[in-house]
Each structure stands twice: as C-alpha cells, then as structure tokens.
Amino acid sequence: MNIEKENDCAAELCDVVQVHDDVVNALCEKMPNVETLDNIADLFKNFADLTRVKILYLLHEAELCVCDIAALLDMSQSAISHQLRVLKTARLVKNRRDGKTVFYSLSDDHIMTILTQGLEHVTE
Amino acid sequence: MNIEKENDCAAELCDVVQVHDDVVNALCEKMPNVETLDNIADLFKNFADLTRVKILYLLHEAELCVCDIAALLDMSQSAISHQLRVLKTARLVKNRRDGKTVFYSLSDDHIMTILTQGLEHVTE
DNA sequence: TAAACATATGAACAAGTATTCATATGAGGG
DNA sequence: CCCTCATATGAATACTTGTTCATATGTTTA
Numbered sequence: 001m002n003i004e005k006e007n008d009c010a011a012e013l014c015d016v017v018q019v020h021d022d023v024v025n026a027l028c029e030k031m032p033n034v035e036t037l038d039n040i041a042d043l044f045k046n047f048a049d050l051t052r053v054k055i056l057y058l059l060h061e062a063e064l065c066v067c068d069i070a071a072l073l074d075m076s077q078s079a080i081s082h083q084l085r086v087l088k089t090a091r092l093v094k095n096r097r098d099g100k101t102v103f104y105s106l107s108d109d110h111i112m113t114i115l116t117q118g119l120e121h122v123t124e
Numbered sequence: 125m126n127i128e129k130e131n132d133c134a135a136e137l138c139d140v141v142q143v144h145d146d147v148v149n150a151l152c153e154k155m156p157n158v159e160t161l162d163n164i165a166d167l168f169k170n171f172a173d174l175t176r177v178k179i180l181y182l183l184h185e186a187e188l189c190v191c192d193i194a195a196l197l198d199m200s201q202s203a204i205s206h207q208l209r210v211l212k213t214a215r216l217v218k219n220r221r222d223g224k225t226v227f228y229s230l231s232d233d234h235i236m237t238i239l240t241q242g243l244e245h246v247t248e
Numbered sequence: 249t250a251a252a253c254a255t256a257t258g259a260a261c262a263a264g265t266a267t268t269c270a271t272a273t274g275a276g277g278g
Numbered sequence: 279c280c281c282t283c284a285t286a287t288g289a290a291t292a293c294t295t296g297t298t299c300a301t302a303t304g305t306t307t308a
Contacts, residue, residue: 026185027182027185027186027196028196030185031178031181031182031185032181032243034174034178036243036246036247037174037177037178037181038174039246040171040177040239040242040243040246041171041172041173041174041176041177043242043245043246044168044171044172044177044242045172045295047164047165047168047171047172048165048168048169048171048172049165049295049296050158050161050162050165051296051297052165053161053164053165053168054155054158054161057155057156057161058151058155061150061151061154061155062151065254065255066254066255066256067253067254067255072151072152075297076297076298076299077254077255077256078255078256078257078297078298078299078300079296079297079298081254081255081256081257082256082257082296082297083296083297084255084256085256085257086295086296097255097304097305099254099305099306100252100253100254100255100304100305100306101253101254101255101305102254102255102256110241110244110245111245113241114238114241114242114245115164117234117237117238117241118164118167118168118238119156119160119164120234121167121234121235121238122160122163122164122167123160173265173266175266175267189284189285190284190285190286191283191284191285199267200267200268200269201284201285201286202267202268202269202270202285202286202287203266203267203268205284205285205286205287206266206267206286206287207266207267208285208286209286209287210265210266221274221275221285223275223276223284224274224275224276224282224283224284224285225275225283225284225285226284226285226286
C-alpha cells in the first residue's frame, strides 16, 4: 500500500494496523497520481510568496508594466522582472510589448478564483 | 502610490506613466492590505510542497495516524511528523490521541476546496 | 548612430526549508 | 517497573529560492 509505486497499494502499515485494509485500498484508488499532485504543489508555489501575491492582485485590477509594478511595490525593477518570469513560466501571467514597454496581465480568471479562496480562508 | 505604505498611494511611477492616475488610485484602494496578502501567501506555502499535498489528500479520505501516512508515502516517521506539525500550526489539520496512537484529520472542508481548485487548474 | 529608457538575465549571496539522525516523551502491556 | 511501540523534537545538512548587482538586450528618439 504505497501510492509512490504507481498506486499499486502494497506498503505495510503499522503492526497495529490502525486502518482497515479495505479503507486503505480505497484510499490509493481515490488519490490522484503523484505527477498530478506534484503539479498541484508547483502551482501553489506561485502563490506562496508575498511579492508574487501582490503582483497577481495588482494585475487583477489592471494591465501593468514592469516599472509600474516595481514602483507600486517599492521594489527593484530586477526583482519584479525575475518574479514576473516565474509567473510567466507557470503561465499565470502573459505579456505584450508596446514599444519599449512590456505590459503584463493575468492569463485567465481561474487564477483569481484560487487567490480568492485563499483570501476567504484567512479572513474566516 | 505605494501599497506598502498603508495604502496611502503616493509612489511615483515610470516617467512615461503607462497607467493613468485614476486607475492607479483605484488600484490601491481595491488591494487587500499587506498583512492580509502576507497571510494568503503563508496559507499557500502549506500547499506548495508535494509531501504536504499528499498528506492532505490522504487525510481527506480518512483519519490516519502518523505511521500509516509514513508507510503510505514511503517516508520516515520523523519526516511525516515534522510536516504534520507544519500543517497543525497552520490549523489545516487537527489530531486526537487514542492510546499510543495519534490520529490526524483535516480541520475543515475549505482546505479541500482550495486543493480542488488547484487540481482543476493543473488538469485544465 | 548615439543616447536614453524599459526590460531581461546571469552570478552571487542570504534566507528559508525539507529531510535525516539521534534522542526524548508518552502510553500500554507484561 | 521495565520493555516496547507510536510520536515528537532538536540539531545538522542539503537543497531551494528571493533579492541584489552588474550587465545585456531591445526599442525609441534626437
């Protein structure tokens, strides 16, 4: 019974076996596969940093360029650019160039749905 | 115009001012305060690790003791115990003692709502 | 084409974190 | 009581990550 091994469910539990076998079997089958769980963890990594949360909230309100975000958050242009690259790699934000300026915006609405769930949880 | 300073909105933007002042003012007012955003980031940190995501999914299916989780995830008892402490500190899981055994379970349903949002996002 | 501006990027450093190892605490059974 | 089992914890280590600094790329304008 070990979800690590392609859900083949063969790991041994405590000698005392707190959980009945049928329950544990059901457990393995209901679990998403490890790759999916890893993708979920990676997704949430993007929301696990204050700077990135601020950026996402700002972009929810308006399309912004790098230097505007840097000014609004009182941080260096480089720091913001690095973080925007993280968010872009995760496909949470997209950008478009207009002359010298690069405008960033949220990729889709689902991102804000997740953040709102978090907001609701922390505000009870 | 700087949300860092208690939303007093007084930071300077790019010289080129990509965003009009009224838009930026609206931005500052709509943003949750920094403390709230920090709490959101802290909340998501709990979901930003594969081991913890696995644990939460397991606990969604059944109340489990430490050694069962360790066996199911093929990890050391100590590693699991450390992670459960993280999740307990964040009030995402609760526990009860029954003799030698300590059973862990999810604190509330909202936790799974957030994870499900993440799952939906990664599975498109 | 040179200068100025906006952004991107690589290396380095500091801070945070997940696991291991050894050990401590706590509970039940003999 | 002592022994065993289940869990917790502290220190150490390896790994990850966010920011800074210096610099490169790309675009516009003089």
